[in-house]
């Protein structure tokens with residue numbers, strides 16, 4: 632690992648599994664750490680819309696439009712497994728696994744490299760990541 636990056640244990644996996652989401656501060660920058668569908672993800676807690684604290688928003692099932700057998704509109708429903716993070720400022724939604732806005736994939740959350748080792752959830756902080764101080 633270069634001097635320009637370092638790894639930090641930000642959570643215990645068992646605690647993250649139970650709580651589903653943790654918001655932590657690393658080097659003065661807030662991150663949201665998520666456990667969903669057996670995967671761990673980390674996102675900057677900065678909404679791409681207007682900079683709101685997106686990772687403090689509700690976690691909701693993704694809304695889908697259903698189609699009846701006669702091919703007519705069956706109305707909205709919740710997806711059984713997909714989850715979105717809903718920004719508390721203006722309601723933009725982001726897929727918890729990809730960080731992308733469901734209907735505007737060009738808009739998304741900024742990812743932070745994260746891995747699990749044993750029970751430790753570890754993020755990698757690089758000095759060249761926007762929002763982090765250089766090292």
Ligand code: FES
Nearest residue numbers: 678681683718721
């Ligand atoms: S700042 Fe997140 S939706 Fe506007």
